[in-house]
Every structure is written in C-alpha cells, then in structure tokens.
Amino acid sequence: MKNLKPTKNLQINHDRLEKRLRDLAKIGQIEETGVCRLTLSKEDKEAVLQVEQWMKEAGLTTRIDSFGNLIGQWKGGDDTEPILLVGSHIDSQPYGGQFDGTIGVIGAIEAIQTMREQGFQPEKTIEVIAFSDEEGCRFDKGLFGSRGIIGQLEEGELDREDVDGITRRQALLDFGCNLEEMEQDVYPEGRIGSFLEMHIEQGPILDRLNQPVGLVTGISGPLWLTVELKGFAGHAGSVPMSYRQDALVATAEIITKLRELATEDPNAPTVATVGKIEAFPNSRNIIPENVRFTIDLRDIDMDRRRRIEKKLFEAIDEICERHQVTKTIRVDTESDARYCATEIMDDIRAAGKALFTEPLPEMMSGPFHDALAMSSICDYGMIFVRCKDGISHNPKESARYDDISLGTELLYRTMLLRSGAKKE
Numbered sequence: 093m094k095n096l097k098p099t100k101n102l103q104i105n106h107d108r109l110e111k112r113l114r115d116l117a118k119i120g121q122i123e124e125t126g127v128c129r130l131t132l133s134k135e136d137k138e139a140v141l142q143v144e145q146w147m148k149e150a151g152l153t154t155r156i157d158s159f160g161n162l163i164g165q166w167k168g169g170d171d172t173e174p175i176l177l178v179g180s181h182i183d184s185q186p187y188g189g190q191f192d193g194t195i196g197v198i199g200a201i202e203a204i205q206t207m208r209e210q211g212f213q214p215e216k217t218i219e220v221i222a223f224s225d226e227e228g229c230r231f232d233k234g235l236f237g238s239r240g241i242i243g244q245l246e247e248g249e250l251d252r253e254d255v256d257g258i259t260r261r262q263a264l265l266d267f268g269c270n271l272e273e274m275e276q277d278v279y280p281e282g283r284i285g286s287f288l289e290m291h292i293e294q295g296p297i298l299d300r301l302n303q304p305v306g307l308v309t310g311i312s313g314p315l316w317l318t319v320e321l322k323g324f325a326g327h328a329g330s331v332p333m334s335y336r337q338d339a340l341v342a343t344a345e346i347i348t349k350l351r352e353l354a355t356e357d358p359n360a361p362t363v364a365t366v367g368k369i370e371a372f373p374n375s376r377n378i379i380p381e382n383v384r385f386t387i388d389l390r391d392i393d394m395d396r397r398r399r400i401e402k403k404l405f406e407a408i409d410e411i412c413e414r415h416q417v418t419k420t421i422r423v424d425t426e427s428d429a430r431y432c433a434t435e436i437m438d439d440i441r442a443a444g445k446a447l448f449t450e451p452l453p454e455m456m457s458g459p460f461h462d463a464l465a466m467s468s469i470c471d472y473g474m475i476f477v478r479c480k481d482g483i484s485h486n487p488k489e490s491a492r493y494d495d496i497s498l499g500t501e502l503l504y505r506t507m508l509l510r511s512g513a514k515k516e
C-alpha cells in the first residue's frame with residue numbers, strides 16, 4: 093500500500109490546531125509529555141473551561157450539562173433535522189498521554205471554525221461534545237457522559253466512589269452540575285442522526301503501514317472471562333509428576349492454546365490476552381492448587397469470535413480433565429462488535445478521495461470509545477490518526493501534528509458532507 097499524501101492545501105488552520113493542543117496539554121501536565129486530568133477533577137474543570145473558550149471562538153453556543161459534558165452548538169438551516177454530533181473526550185488516565193481523546197474535540201472545533209471562515213452554513217445542526225469521564229479510571233466505570241446523554245446510566249452509578257471516598261454525585265456537584273436536570277439532558281430519541289469521532293489509533297497498525305490516518309470500520313466486540321482452576325497442593329519435592337493436579341500447568345496450557353486459536357488465521361484482527369493471573373499459595377515449593385486468570389478475546393467478526401470461543405471452551409475441558417483440575421468460568425463482559433454506518437464510511441471515503449493520492453487504509457478498533465455507547469442510538473463513523481509505536485495510556489504517547497492536521501481536514505470535509513453545508 094502506497095503512503096497517502098494530500099493532493100491539496102489544507103483548509104484547516106494547522107498552527108491554531110497545534111497551539112490549542114499544546115496549551116491543553118499543559119493543564120494537568122506530568123513529566124515532559126504526559127497528562128493527568130482525572131474526570132471531574134480541578135484540572136478537568138480548568139480544561140473544560142479552556143475548551144469552552146475555544147468553542148466560543150469558533151462561534152458555538154456552549155453549555156455544560158448535568159453529566160459534566162461540554163457541548164457547543166451551531167444551529168443549522170433546518171434545526172428539525174436530526175443533528176450531527178462530533179467529538180470525543182478530554183479527561184485522561186492518571187498516567188496518560190496528551191492526544192488520547194483531545195484531538196477529537198480540538199479537531200472538531202477546528203473543523204467548525206474552518207467551516208465558518210470558508211463561509212459555510214450547515215443545513216443540519218452540528219454539536220461538538222467533550223464527553224465527561226470516558227476513561228472510567230476514577231469511578232471504575234467509563235463512557236459516563238456518552239451513556240448519560242443516551243439515557244443508559246445504570247442504577248447506583250452516582251454512588252460509586254473514588255479512592256478518596258468521594259462519590260460521583262459529589263464530584264458532579266463540585267464540578268457545578270445541576271443533577272436535577274439529568275432527565276432533560278438525555279437527547280430525545282431520533283434527535284442525534286449521526287456521531288463522528290476522530291481519535292488516535294492507540295495501536296500500531298497505521299504506524300507499521302506508515303500511513304497518517306485511517307478509516308475505522310467498527311469497534312470489536314470483547315469477551316471478558318474470569319477462569320478459576322482448582323487442583324491439589326502438594327510438596328514440590330515429593331509428589332511424582334504423574335500424580336499431580338497442578339492448576340498452574342493447566343493454566344499455562346490454556347494460555348498457549350488461546351494464543352494458538354487467536355492466530356489461526358494470520359490475516360484476521362482477532363486478539364486474545366491473559367493479562368492477570370493469581371496463583372495460590374504462590375510458593376516456590378508447593379504445587380499450585382488454585383489459579384485465577386482473566387481472558388480478553390476480541391474480534392470484529394462475531395462468527396469467528398464464537399468459533400474461537402467454542403474451541404477454547406472445548407480445549408479448557410480437555411486440559412482440565414487431563415490435569416484433573418476443576419474449573420469455573422465467569423463471563424464478565426460480552427459485547428457484540430459495532431460496525432460503522434456504511435453511509436458515513438462512504439462519506440469519509442469520499443472526503444479521503446478528494447483529499448489524498450491513495451485510498452484510506454481501513455481498520456477496526458480494538459479499544460472502546462465514546463462511539464461505542466453512541467452506536468446504540470445512532471449511526472457512527474470514526475477516523476484514526478497514527479500514534480507513534482501504537483503507545484497510549486502512557487505519557488510516552490505521541491502523535492505528529494501533521495498527521496492530526498490531516499485527520500482534522502478529513503473530519504472537516506466529512507462534516508461538510510454530513511451536515512449538508514452550503515456556502516452562504
């Protein structure tokens with residue numbers, strides 16, 4: 093695949109975009125290049141107020157809703173049409189990077205400002221959103237703002253506490269939110285027509301392909317399991333190998349089998365991980381009796397994922413039987429893949445075709461994004477921007493401003509198509 097390059101001058105303002113991203117990265121800065129901007133924190137509030145200022149400079153009418161989302165609106169020629177929502181998040185992990193989420197918000201504001209400067213007026217109302225608490229690290233549950241506006245918060249969510257015992261309710265109140273308004277801040281059914289999100293890839297594919305931007309085709313469906321194996325402890329020096337019921341050896345075989353299943357088709361984007369493992373009694377000279385470990389299996393093709401699941405469960409049965417260990421398997425999360433809307437992908441492809449020498453590379457997203465929540469109520473599309481070595485959720489996360497500009501130009505051109513914008 094040839095490296096795609098722009099065939100025209102960009103209309104978006106590269107310098108303004110870069111300056112805003114650099115300024116935003118100073119709020120909650122850690123180390124040279126990282127940020128810590130936990131949701132609803134003092135730093136988050138400062139960032140929200142700064143971004144609100146930029147929304148105003150772009151001519152948007154702003155508000156902060158009862159979930160802590162920052163929203164800027166540009167009324168279209170026909171406000172009765174379903175709106176185009178564009179954005180991402182500006183909260184971060186405690187040890188996070190400066191591009192995760194932020195480029196999707198600052199990029200959307202830049203696109204709006206460019207539309208105005210170029211004399212466009214949208215037919216559909218456009219709203220730019222910086223979602224509250226995408227990351228989920230402070231209250232251990234994310235996508236809060238996006239689930240909030242679509243009426244999908246769960247029972248008891250406001251009572252969740254952070255490490256200091258502060259509830260989400262209190263944090264929202266301290267942030268200045270009026271909790272009485274939550275019901276009216278849920279968008280009526282059908283009000284949001286489509287959602288667009290630009291995000292750094294958070295994976296290495298674009299970097300390996302040496303491509304600045306890509307089109308996302310869907311967000312893969314994760315299956316999260318917790319597996320517990322129970323064998324029998326014994327003296328490491330005396331129990332002969334053939335007598336053993338070693339839960340850790342069985343686990344090791346399952347891990348290797350999982351990898352084998354996930355790589356059966358080397359061209360498939362299937363990924364599988366055992367990321368956490370606890371052995372008991374965890375002693376040098378005792379045969380491990382209990383092992384608990386997690387499995388994270390993701391794929392964009394649900395049929396393929398289910399085939400792998402079936403083979404995995406069969407393999408676990410066989411391995412446990414052979415090692416004479418018993419098992420319990422708990423399903424923690426099971427989500428289907430969410431595909432991007434064909435119509436929106438076609439618009440992004442068309443915008444890409446007008447802008448670049450080559451067609452856009454296409455890929456799925458392994459990580460979740462706010463778009464995952466939005467996908468349950470409207471069509472959505474996503475643009476990925478290359479990040480260096482695929483590193484994210486780390487202060488070392490890095491993206492080139494030139495790539496972000498290309499992504500933003502692509503977003504801008506897609507927004508023109510999606511909003512029915514015309515020159516005045």
Ligand SMILES: [Zn+2]
Nearest residue numbers: 192193226291
């Ligand atoms: Zn993100």
